[in-house]
Amino acid sequence: MTQFTPYWWQDEPHYRNTETLPTEVDCVVVGAGFTGLSAALTLANAGRQVMVLDSQMIGFGASTRNGGMLGSGHKVSVADAKQHYGSTIADQLHCEANASLAYTKNLIKEHAIDCDLQMCGRLRTAWTPDNFTAMAKANDDLQNIEAFAARMVAPDEMSKHINTPLYFGGLLYEGHASVQPKKLHFGLLQLALKAGVHVFGEQPVQAVKASLNGFCISTNGQQIDCQQVLMATNGYTQSKLSAFLAKRVMPVPSFIIVTQELGKEVVQGLLPGGHCMVETRQRFCYYRATPCGKRIMLGSRAALHAITPQQALPTLKAKLTEIFPSLKDTQISHCWTGFTGFSFSKLPNIGCHNGIYHALGYCGNGVAMAPYLGHKAALKMLYPDKKHSVFEQTLLQSRFYHHGSPWYMKGASAWYKVRDGWDNLQRHKALKQNKK
Numbered sequence: 184m185t186q187f188t189p190y191w192w193q194d195e196p197h198y199r200n201t202e203t204l205p206t207e208v209d210c211v212v213v214g215a216g217f218t219g220l221s222a223a224l225t226l227a228n229a230g231r232q233v234m235v236l237d238s239q240m241i242g243f244g245a246s247t248r249n250g251g252m253l254g255s256g257h258k259v260s261v262a263d264a265k266q267h268y269g270s271t272i273a274d275q276l277h278c279e280a281n282a283s284l285a286y287t288k289n290l291i292k293e294h295a296i297d298c299d300l301q302m303c304g305r306l307r308t309a310w311t312p313d314n315f316t317a318m319a320k321a322n323d324d325l326q327n328i329e330a331f332a333a334r335m336v337a338p339d340e341m342s343k344h345i346n347t348p349l350y351f352g353g354l355l356y357e358g359h360a361s362v363q364p365k366k367l368h369f370g371l372l373q374l375a376l377k378a379g380v381h382v383f384g385e386q387p388v389q390a391v392k393a394s395l396n397g398f399c400i401s402t403n404g405q406q407i408d409c410q411q412v413l414m415a416t417n418g419y420t421q422s423k424l425s426a427f428l429a430k431r432v433m434p435v436p437s438f439i440i441v442t443q444e445l446g447k448e449v450v451q452g453l454l455p456g457g458h459c460m461v462e463t464r465q466r467f468c469y470y471r472a473t474p475c476g477k478r479i480m481l482g483s484r485a486a487l488h489a490i491t492p493q494q495a496l497p498t499l500k501a502k503l504t505e506i507f508p509s510l511k512d513t514q515i516s517h518c519w520t521g522f523t524g525f526s527f528s529k530l531p532n533i534g535c536h537n538g539i540y541h542a543l544g545y546c547g548n549g550v551a552m553a554p555y556l557g558h559k560a561a562l563k564m565l566y567p568d569k570k571h572s573v574f575e576q577t578l579l580q581s582r583f584y585h586h587g588s589p590w591y592m593k594g595a596s597a598w599y600k601v602r603d604g605w606d607n608l609q610r611h612k613a614l615k616q617n618k619k
């Protein structure tokens with residue numbers, strides 16, 4: 184029987200705070216994911232009284248639902264970044280992406296967070312020969328800005344890394360890693376609690392109103408006075424709380440399945456490199472072994488609009504079988520979904536609007552970036568006149584058609600089907616040519 188809750192949650196503790204809600208603190212953080220907890224930790228370490236509120240159970244959002252792939256990077260090429268922001272910012276974007284990975288790995292190591300950190304590397308796999316060429320060029324561009332551990336894997340070397348004939352080579356990011364995300368979240372939560380942060384679940388923030396001394400927060404009929412507020416709601420941002428942010432961040436669902444236990448030998452046979460895997464095709468798949476090494480986890484955008492995990496399951500199972508036909512009869516033990524937050528610039532952003540700070544827009548790349556930008560957002564709140572990150576300069580744009588509710592995503596799902604078809608056509612053409 185498939186369970187429709189995150190695999191990561193099973194047997195893991197959920198923290199519940201039964202204390203009375205304070206009525207006054209220095210800072211309120213809305214959202215208890217990686218961003219919110221990391222920001223709270225930095226603020227508390229600087230001597231601020233901090234409260235984190237989540238509308239759901241603590242850790243309900245993407246931070247405990249993700250694939251646990253710890254990497255650097257964002258979705259904007261050097262050429263695009265240069266065109267929109269100029270060379271200096273484009274270079275800084277790459278350097279800070281690397282810095283985010285170093286920051287989060289260091290946070291885990293320094294505090295000995297027990298989160299099954301594995302230095303496994305990430306292999307980005309080319310769906311078409313053109314993807315392989317483009318990846319090599321992108322890697323060269325980035326290496327020229329700041330070197331990092333990555334190397335191309337030629338098509339005939341791929342069998343050392345993965346047991347499928349599907350891909351035309353890849354790019355191996357040797358410094359990337361994997362974690363058990365629920366454990367990372369719990370570790371971060373413990374650090375925040377130890378630093379004196381008050382963290383409450385089931386406390387939806389209904390309104391943030393400017394007051395004489397800062398802000399007045401309304402939650403469950405209670406009022407909390409504070410001087411500063413940080414919105415750390417990413418893909419769960421609601422327009423009734425912040426129309427400004429909801430207009431600028433699209434909630435895009437992602438879906439994950441985990442297989443039944445296959446055994447270490449089977450998993451190693453399918454993934455001999457032991458890496459996290461991410462595809463280049465538009466409706467990309469990402470997959471990895473679970474920390475115990477006995478199961479495979481696979482994620483994909485089964486749809487761009489919200490559907491249930493029950494509806495997504497057949498699509499994900501088909502993707503898994505396409506990659507590994509031997510798993511055709513494998514049972515799926517878990518299937519779940521969660522929301523990523525996409526900005527229109529495809530880059531995250533930290534900033535302040537009407538005195539309310541925010542850090543969000545990770546576009547599906549938040550395991551390293553969200554703790555890092557949570558920390559940077561906290562520094563901004565502590566020292567507003569200083570520049571702390573290049574992500575203060577990225578664009579947080581709105582679009583005339585997006586007012587918070589992504590009504591157009593069904594159409595986008597259909598469009599992606601066309602793009603998938605196009606990708607497959609390119610692939611078949613390349614395969615035919617290879618046979619000649």
Ligand SMILES: Cc1cc2nc3c(=O)[nH]c(=O)nc-3n(C[C@H](O)[C@H](O)[C@H](O)COP(=O)(O)OP(=O)(O)OC[C@H]3O[C@@H](n4cnc5c(N)ncnc54)[C@H](O)[C@@H]3O)c2cc1C
Pocket residue numbers: 213214215216217218219236237238239242243244245246247248249250251252253254386387388389415416417418419420421424436437438439482520521522523524542543545546547548549550551552553
């Ligand atoms: C299925 C999936 C797979 C992913 N895989 C990866 C991966 O492998 N690698 C990677 O780098 N990234 C991945 N990501 C992205 C990554 O998980 C996110 O970018 C990151 O967790 C964002 O953290 P956050 O703290 O900003 O937001 P979240 O963890 O989503 O937390 C936001 C919180 O805000 C709360 N909230 C919203 N409104 C209110 C309100 N009014 N009052 C109080 N609380 C509120 C929500 O309840 C939620 O808990 C994935 C995401 C998903 C969904």
